[in-house]
Amino acid sequence: MSYSIQDISSLLGISPAPVQPARISRLLTDSRKLTSPSETLFVALTTKNNDAHLYVSELYHAGVRNFLVSKIMPEWQNFRDANFLHVKNPLASLQKIAAHHRSRFDIPVIGITGSNGKTVVKEWLYQLLEQDFNIVRSPRSYNSQIGVPLSVWQLDPTNELAVFEAGISQPDEMEYLEPIIRPTIGVLTKIGEAHQENFNSLQQKCMEKLELFVNSKVLIFDEDNDLVTSCVDRMVLSQKAFSWSRKNRDAHLYISNIEKKSESTRIEYSFLKFDYDFEIPFTDEASIENAIHCLAVALYLHVIPKGIAARMMSLEPVAMRLDVRQGKRGCLLINDSYNSDFNSIKIALDFQQQRKMNRPLKKTVILSDILQSGIAPRPLYKKVAGLMEQSEIQRLVGIGPDLTKNADLFTTPEKNFFESTEKFIESEIWKDFKNELILLKGARKYHFEQIGTLLEDRIHETVLEVDLDALVHNFNFYKSRLEPDVKITCMVKANGYGAGAAEIAKTLQYHRCDYLAVAVTEEGIALRNEGISLPIIVLNPEVGGFEELYNYSLEPEVYNFRILKAFIKDSERRAITNYPMHIKVDTGMHRLGFLSDEIAEMLQLIRSQKGLTARSVFSHLSASESWVFDEFTHQQMDTFKKVCDQIEEGLGFKVNRHILNSAGIERFANNQHDLVRLGIGLYGVSSSGLEGLRNVCTLRTTILQIKQIRSNETVGYGRKEKLENDARIATIRFGYADGLNRQFGNRKGKVLINGHYAPIVGNVCMDLCMVDVTGIPANEGDTAVIFGEGLTVIDLAESIGTIPYEILTSVSPRVKRIYIKE
Secondary structure, three states: OOEEHHHHHHHOOOOOOOOOOOEEOEEEOOHHHOOOHHHEEEEOOEOOOOEHHHHHHHHHHOOOOEEEEOOOOHHHOOOOOOEEEEOOOHHHHHHHHHHHHHHOOOOOEEEEEOOEOHHHHHHHHHHHHOOOOOEEEOOOOOOOOOHHHHHHOOOOOOOOEEEEEOOOOOOOOHHHHHHHHOOOEEEEOEOOOOOHHHOOOHHHHHHHHHHHHOOOOEEEEEOOOHHHHHHHHHOOOHHHEEEEEOOOOOOOEEEEEEEEOOOOEEEEEEEOOEEEEEEEOOOOHHHHHHHHHHHHHHHHOOOOHHHHHHHHOOOOOOOOOEEEEEEOOOOEEEEOOOOOOHHHHHHHHHHHHHHHOOOOOEEEEEEEOOOOOOOOHHHHHHHHHHHHHHOOOOEEEEEOHHHHHOHHHOOOOEEEEEOOHHHHHHHOHHHHOOOEEEEEEOOHHHOOHHHHHHHEOOOOOOEEEEEHHHHHHHHHHHHOOOOOOOEEEEEOHHHHHOOOHHHHHHHHHHOOOOEEEEOOHHHHHHHHHOOOOOOEEEOOOOOOOHHHHHHOOEEEEEOOHHHHHHHHHHHHHOOOOOEEEEEEEOOOOOOOOEOHHHHHHHHHHHHOOOOEEEEEEEOOOOOOOOHHHHHHHHHHHHHHHHHHHHHHHHHOOOOEEEOOOHHHHHHOHHHOOOEEEEOHHHHOOOOOOOOOOOOOEEEEEEEEEEEEEOOOOEEOHHHOEEOOOOEEEEEEOOOOOOOOOHHHOOOOOEEEEOOEEEEEEOOOOOOOEEEEOOOOOOOOOOEEEEEEOOEOHHHHHHHOOOOHHHHHHOOOOOOEEEEEEO
């Protein structure tokens, strides 16, 4: 569907009307995700971290002509063929547009909120109901003040059912989302502690969430939860209740029995005085509760119990995040088999472009038929073909009968079509993939995991999982603590603190980080070869390495006369002028840097040449995380200011200043200067104990074998540990060659298995170690978490008297990195 720009202007009460006619079918809030400029209305949102008005000029030159703004910038005065809808609050206007769009549809709309389980319930409802309805649903976790209107904007006349989720993080937010979703069927999932910090109590949060259902026809919830039931009564929503209970036989839906088996759960229930049952392929409590919510919705929508039972057993886990893995023959694999509808394809293609950057990788898409779209195949795949063309896809593999029949619509330079996944695998064309960025996008029934296994470089049960969304959260968390004009240099040295510098840098570049910093030139070259164009500081350059620095546009730290003179000589020999350098001064850490009494001589040397120019002056705090040394830290910062003043006076121009590291950002807001350097905090570790960061890296492996060992037996090399009691000893696939320090042996370290701590017994081996799982519900093949949620790198470091930096950077290259993103 589309609206005229005049209709939108009228809806928002804007006068005078836009001067240029246009039809709007796309609402854009992220300038990096532009696809169809002529049909786009860009909503310039201002947040604590960003001001989207800064990207209007860039979008105008990319072809966008319609903008929703809260201010008019002087540089736009020549954009006479553009429409600027000037409003007080662009976010409120975006929500008003979406609410108007929603009002045009008279179909069942399921609204889901709660603390946990929203996305799983949404996706399981789609799996259960897609045979009966043409469904539109929120992409991924689009449940915020911005995400909800963008989700609802997807509604079109072919839809017969909508499923939208709503999330809030503070009071009074739901009142803005309710008119946008305006659910006819409400589902309240589990209420927990998530985002509790902005609410006075769980009761307040529950009542805020229930605001979503004030105009619903029915509300589905667990009446056994006293908090929820109480809040429903207080909100006067009881008359809309379609509640379920494991205790109350008179509930609308009575769960009479739950039987957990080894790999499934059988659920018996009574509905309208008839008894039924079904089975789900899950055994955890969260899945059981989510399935019962879905059951209630399906029954309310008159899906017959026999059909529900058949579909429940086919429910699949919800992979809420796509992941990036190394493929064979120089390929990079983006696995996004989360769903395969038109809107999710757009999101995945955008992420693929983020990952390509300037690298010489062929963009390849392996796509299955799109099922239950509600659109006839011909027009549907014409739209898909347009997406592929806009995204400049170079190779397309289409799998499924509908794609095969519509192959002629695709203009991709290389294309192959197969009736099934099996036919594609049999063709063996996948063996020819080389230096390609491959997006896997398949509906569940096509089992694209088989293709992923063939294309993946390393099938390894030991993985370091890197949460890119958590990384971005931490980046924005620190950015929100800075003054508006202060820039950020992000540290990606030591292979991005072990997380993988290339993928970390790509994510930071996409989110408009200002600078990157690496330790050595080779690290900077590797990033340039991966398509990173951000300025990169090399902190420990070599005296003879200026040519490589220059060839790859890397900016060196200069910390003593030897390297300064060498770089001056090299720059003059190449007739280079004003090449940027960063001057390191020693204010008390006494590692690298010019001392205060060397500054005058350094300035004289810099003034005598033209090859190098000072881009910044910086120093390093010795103990910014420690309150004990605050007096010394302030002394360092005072010295730094005096030295910077001296340098600026001697050079005759202003240079950027930076002294704060992660802990410094946390504790010394008055010394932000022009730049800050974000290191360990970016990866979720606060040296000063600051709360609000998210864990980025999770290292996990598997249990290879479990044995029952008698007391007085020894475990491991050197017979260092004799068991005092009979014990269950598990061997896991992780040793010192993978990055596990041998000091963790003999019960100094531990791992996390199924929520229980298991101490490491005996000496750590090269490739393996043994843990005591006595009394722990553990089986061969279960996951063991080395560090992550529940067992942090801080915990590990403290157990052997080291620091989190060492734990993170010690993870071996042979451990596969997997990058995940919602």
